[in-house]
Amino acid sequence: MNLDLSELRRLLAIGTGVGIEIEDDVLRVAAVRVRPSGARLLGAATINGFRERTAAGWGAVCTDFLKRTGASHLAATVLLPRRDVVVRLLALPGVKDQDIASAIDFQIDSLHPFPEEQATYAWTRLGGGGAVLVAITRKDTLERYFGMFSEAGVKVAAFTFSAAVLYSASRLLARPPAGGFLAFTAAGEGLEAYGESEARPLFSAAFDVPRDRATELASAELRLDSDAEPVDIATLLPNPGGAPPDYDLSRNALAYAAALAGACPRLALPLNLLPAENRSSNSRVIYVPTVALLAAALISVAALASITPVKDREYLRALETETARLQPLARKAGEADRAIEATRARTRQLDDFRRRSKAALDALAEVNKLIEPPAYLTNLDMAADSITVAGSAEHAEPLLKIFDSSPLYQGSEFTVPPSPNGTMQMFRIRAARKGVPQ
Numbered sequence: 218m219n220l221d222l223s224e225l226r227r228l229l230a231i232g233t234g235v236g237i238e239i240e241d242d243v244l245r246v247a248a249v250r251v252r253p254s255g256a257r258l259l260g261a262a263t264i265n266g267f268r269e270r271t272a273a274g275w276g277a278v279c280t281d282f283l284k285r286t287g288a289s290h291l292a293a294t295v296l297l298p299r300r301d302v303v304v305r306l307l308a309l310p311g312v313k314d315q316d317i318a319s320a321i322d323f324q325i326d327s328l329h330p331f332p333e334e335q336a337t338y339a340w341t342r343l344g345g346g347g348a349v350l351v352a353i354t355r356k357d358t359l360e361r362y363f364g365m366f367s368e369a370g371v372k373v374a375a376f377t378f379s380a381a382v383l384y385s386a387s388r389l390l391a392r393p394p395a396g397g398f399l400a401f402t403a404a405g406e407g408l409e410a411y412g413e414s415e416a417r418p419l420f421s422a423a424f425d426v427p428r429d430r431a432t433e434l435a436s437a438e439l440r441l442d443s444d445a446e447p448v449d450i451a452t453l454l455p456n457p458g459g460a461p462p463d464y465d466l467s468r469n470a471l472a473y474a475a476a477l478a479g480a481c482p483r484l485a486l487p488l489n490l491l492p493a494e495n496r497s498s499n500s501r502v503i504y505v506p507t508v509a510l511l512a513a514a515l516i517s518v519a520a521l522a523s524i525t526p527v528k529d530r531e532y533l534r535a536l537e538t539e540t541a542r543l544q545p546l547a548r549k550a551g552e553a554d555r556a557i558e559a560t561r562a563r564t565r566q567l568d569d570f571r572r573r574s575k576a577a578l579d580a581l582a583e584v585n586k587l588i589e590p591p592a593y594l595t596n597l598d599m600a601a602d603s604i605t606v607a608g609s610a611e612h613a614e615p616l617l618k619i620f621d622s623s624p625l626y627q628g629s630e631f632t633v634p635p636s637p638n639g640t641m642q643m644f645r646i647r648a649a650r651k652g653v654p655q
Contacts, residue, residue, distance in 0.1 A: 223392050227253050230389050235293040236475025241405050242268045245472040248286040251480040258457035260286035276369025292374035292497035294479030299423045302378040303329045303353040308628050308649035310347030324600045329353045339488045348418050352488050372497035375489040379471050380421035383411050385485035386477040387453040399435050402450040416440035434634050583625045605647045613644035620648045627651050
């Protein structure tokens, strides 16, 4: 019997998770149990005004909820507020997995507005193509929330963001809508959009404009038909069995999605902004390696006890002598490897600069052709594989199609929504460069 990927994921979807959404001064909490047959809501809670309360106060409410749902042993998957996370979708075709981290690190400062050395980020490949999803937040923001949850006594397995858990949860027990879609959910006084399409495997943005205008902007980014009707984000998620009649899935969709992703972390996008040393484990299974190592240690002790003390001391002395002899050689070998790798990196960088000079000039000339008067540019920023331009035009929306029709650019997007500038519209567009030498 042949199983496709979605059927295999469904068979592996087994686990229990806790999700927490931070929305302004409200915490939305959900606990779910996932099985191949479906998802069951163990419980949900809303903690209002948590920022004005002591951490111990709202932490006690959260801890009591986890005990009542039988999830007190679990660590939570926490969604940072969307405004605190910068989400970028990079096109890195042909870049090997081992080189992606270096490629992102090379251009990370151009992907966010935070002060230097204040950004922390996580990334993952998206699908089978060259798309890479990057999430960036401020270090002090992450430290503030981690300290808050630690003081409250709530264990945290991951700090992530809405788009990552929606992408994962929508594929856990079924498939997302085919052909592309756009979905909205309320985010404070604004809207949060999530979508997927053939032109853009993932789109995430927060809007403080009317729904019709948000739909127009998001549809343009996704290259969807203008008459495409947006859906509620809750429709992308599996129906929660066991939910009480008054449970509003639409209002609690993000916390529910976070709990689904936390229940099956190996089937979810590995976009965790929390440093590894600060993460709490989600399962009692973590004690299995400890027990196994303890058993192995006891067996080793029993075996060593059978060796005579004289042979034991001789063996240990021989080991120490050999270790002391080999340590200098090991250090020199490590230093030589690091020096060789540093030289190779510098050589590759110089080669890249030489290959990219002509491509950079061609890219600049192409921008001059694409931005025709009376439109004009006020700023241009070119990276190794992308270009960002800012300026004014009579109509900004058509510029995305103009850039995508160019032989040198693809995947163009507005980094901020167009805004009025007298009789014209101010715009800021980021586009990936085609055919950039690797």
